[in-house]
Amino acid sequence: MTARIPGREAIRKKGMVQAAKWLALRRLSQLAILQLFLLGPFAGVWIVRGSFSASMTLDFLPLTDPLTALQSLLAGHALGATALIGALIVAVFYLLVGGRAYCSWACPVNLVTDAAAWLGRRLDLKKSIGFNNTIRYWLLGFILLLAPLTGAVVWEWVNPVTILQRGLLFGIGLGWAVVAAIFLFDLLVVRRGWCGHLCPVGAFYSLPGFLSLLRVRAARRDQCTDCMDCYSVCPEPQVIRPALNGGDKGSPVILSGNCTNCGRCIDVCPQDVFQFSQRF
Amino acid sequence: MNGQHNTSGNGQPKEPARRRFLAETLTAAAGALVLAASLGLYQRSAGALPAYACRPPGALPEKQFLGACLRCGQCVRGCPYDVLHLAAPGEEIPTGTPYFVARENPCRMCEDIPCLKACPSGALNRSLATVYESSMGLAVLLDHENCLNHLGLRCDVCYRACPLIDQAITLEVQVNRRSGVHTLFIPTVHSDHCTGCGMCEYACVLDNAAIKVLPLSQARGKLGKHYRLGWEEKEKAGGSLIPEQLKLPVRRPEELP
Numbered sequence: 001m002t003a004r005i006p007g008r009e010a011i012r013k014k015g016m017v018q019a020a021k022w023l024a025l026r027r028l029s030q031l032a033i034l035q036l037f038l039l040g041p042f043a044g045v046w047i048v049r050g051s052f053s054a055s056m057t058l059d060f061l062p063l064t065d066p067l068t069a070l071q072s073l074l075a076g077h078a079l080g081a082t083a084l085i086g087a088l089i090v091a092v093f094y095l096l097v098g099g100r101a102y103c104s105w106a107c108p109v110n111l112v113t114d115a116a117a118w119l120g121r122r123l124d125l126k127k128s129i130g131f132n133n134t135i136r137y138w139l140l141g142f143i144l145l146l147a148p149l150t151g152a153v154v155w156e157w158v159n160p161v162t163i164l165q166r167g168l169l170f171g172i173g174l175g176w177a178v179v180a181a182i183f184l185f186d187l188l189v190v191r192r193g194w195c196g197h198l199c200p201v202g203a204f205y206s207l208p209g210f211l212s213l214l215r216v217r218a219a220r221r222d223q224c225t226d227c228m229d230c231y232s233v234c235p236e237p238q239v240i241r242p243a244l245n246g247g248d249k250g251s252p253v254i255l256s257g258n259c260t261n262c263g264r265c266i267d268v269c270p271q272d273v274f275q276f277s278q279r280f
Numbered sequence: 281m282n283g284q285h286n287t288s289g290n291g292q293p294k295e296p297a298r299r300r301f302l303a304e305t306l307t308a309a310a311g312a313l314v315l316a317a318s319l320g321l322y323q324r325s326a327g328a329l330p331a332y333a334c335r336p337p338g339a340l341p342e343k344q345f346l347g348a349c350l351r352c353g354q355c356v357r358g359c360p361y362d363v364l365h366l367a368a369p370g371e372e373i374p375t376g377t378p379y380f381v382a383r384e385n386p387c388r389m390c391e392d393i394p395c396l397k398a399c400p401s402g403a404l405n406r407s408l409a410t411v412y413e414s415s416m417g418l419a420v421l422l423d424h425e426n427c428l429n430h431l432g433l434r435c436d437v438c439y440r441a442c443p444l445i446d447q448a449i450t451l452e453v454q455v456n457r458r459s460g461v462h463t464l465f466i467p468t469v470h471s472d473h474c475t476g477c478g479m480c481e482y483a484c485v486l487d488n489a490a491i492k493v494l495p496l497s498q499a500r501g502k503l504g505k506h507y508r509l510g511w512e513e514k515e516k517a518g519g520s521l522i523p524e525q526l527k528l529p530v531r532r533p534e535e536l537p
């Protein structure tokens with residue numbers, strides 16, 4: 001028996017478009033965001049200025065990464081009004097669409113870690129050392145503690161996430177090494193190691209996700225044939241079980257803030273068990 | 281008490297599971313602590329800005345700046361002369377923070393300061409009234425041996441390049457002791473006007489500039505707290521601080537017995 005390739009059956013049953021819809025939209029969104037940032041410096045079309053940390057769209061819409069803003073506040077800086085308003089807008093937005101939608105729809109690191117996960121599945125690298133996925137919350141805590149202790153936004157010295165984000169927009173220097181390290185770590189050491197276990201930025205964005213309106217629902221879970229394709233492709237597979245296999249009493253909604261709302265489970269399920277819905 | 285009761289009630293498996301959970305959590309916490317602590321230490325060792333890098337106009341003092349700047353690059357995008365860069369990993373400058381290198385591309389001191397206006401965080405301080413009040417650094421004529429004016433020639437290029445000519449840089453006249461008959465026109469920077477824009481360093485005709493913009497912390501000396509300048513104290517007191525000059529008798533050798 002050859003290994004089952006997740007998504008194959010869905011393609012056969014639903015067709016390519018339905019079986020890769022959300023994946024394609026997500027890639028489109030990730031690339032479009034980068035394009036918008038680069039349109040100014042490269043084509044002189046100034047729609048968005050700045051980067052993922054903080055930006056200004058069409059001279060009136062400020063957006064700020066709330067985690068960076070929080071660190072700056074904790075470091076003792078009275079943050080400018082533009083940055084504060086921007087952080088508020090972003091926070092409200094992710095309260096609606098699910099915090100870690102940031103990870104799957106915006107953050108370019110996702111392209112790297114998705115590639116590592118895809119290659120790992122293709123090469124059938126099942127073995128990966130066990131690793132506690134709460135470490136990211138501890139890291140998040142310590143990062144927030146380091147800001148007031150040092151009076152600086154210290155995390156930004158080494159944050160691989162912004163190193164790649166900024167690197168793509170302003171020049172990356174030796175940052176490639178960091179990105180390569182993440183890729184290899186994910187591929188060879190811990191599957192979904194960075195985004196699924198370590199990344200404190202993702203941990204931070206998971207917090208609004210625990211309350212957010214937009215969620216994935218295993219609406220037709222009675223149709224599930226236990227093919228496990230959704231578990232194979234999900235970047236946070238532990239979030240599916242309560243909704244899909246939680247029994248009749250459990251909610252069919254994926255409630256964990258760590259669901260990235262990537263919609264890949266919706267794509268690959270041959271039975272169309274999942275769909276986007278609101279929390280209630 | 282309670283724990284014992286639980287164990288006996290629910291049988292054996294609960295204890296190892298809880299223990300494993302505790303152990304895993306502790307490992308995670310310890311791992312995160314190690315990472316965070318090394319980050320804190322690393323930041324300490326990589327503290328100061330190198331001498332060749334200047335912050336954009338209006339930047340808060342370096343220590344505060346590192347707590348304020350969001351590393352967003354809006355200042356970089358705002359600059360019409362592409363003066364500013366964000367530091368990439370591997371550079372000596374804290375990752376992601378904006379800087380410029382005067383010798384490569386100096387600040388043109390735009391009247392409307394677009395870099396500062398673009399800053400959302402206040403790391404570039406809005407209370408800067410005009411660009412002429414900024415202090416991105418301080419120009420210092422470092423090399424008195426190769427500066428052409430010091431050699432007795434009339435280069436004057438830094439002086440002419442300075443947007444605050446005759447205020448930030450003046451030419452001070454000295455005797456040329458080598459020839460005995462000529463004059464030296466010594467470029468002299470005045471800290472109360474120099475903004476650290478770096479036009480002088482950029483313009484210097486030597487292969488390696490004789491005049492360089494340095495961070496204020498490196499360019500300026502600092503008097504000890506106990507120093508009082510007699511002439512200033514005298515002015516403050518509105519007269520001499522010593523009530524009466526003591527007149528000592530003049531002793532000459534012939535007056536000795």
Ligand code: SF4
Nearest residue numbers: 234259260262263265
């Ligand atoms: S549960 Fe579905 S939508 Fe959520 S992260 Fe997993 S695959 Fe993506």
Ligand code: SF4
Nearest residue numbers: 359387388389390395
């Ligand atoms: S003042 Fe003008 S030239 Fe100088 S850094 Fe700002 S935008 Fe650039």
Ligand code: SF4
Nearest residue numbers: 349350352353355399
């Ligand atoms: S615009 Fe302000 S916050 Fe953004 S990088 Fe420049 S100095 Fe830092």
Ligand code: SF4
Nearest residue numbers: 442474475477478480
């Ligand atoms: S840095 Fe040089 S050019 Fe700029 S104000 Fe100072 S002396 Fe003038």
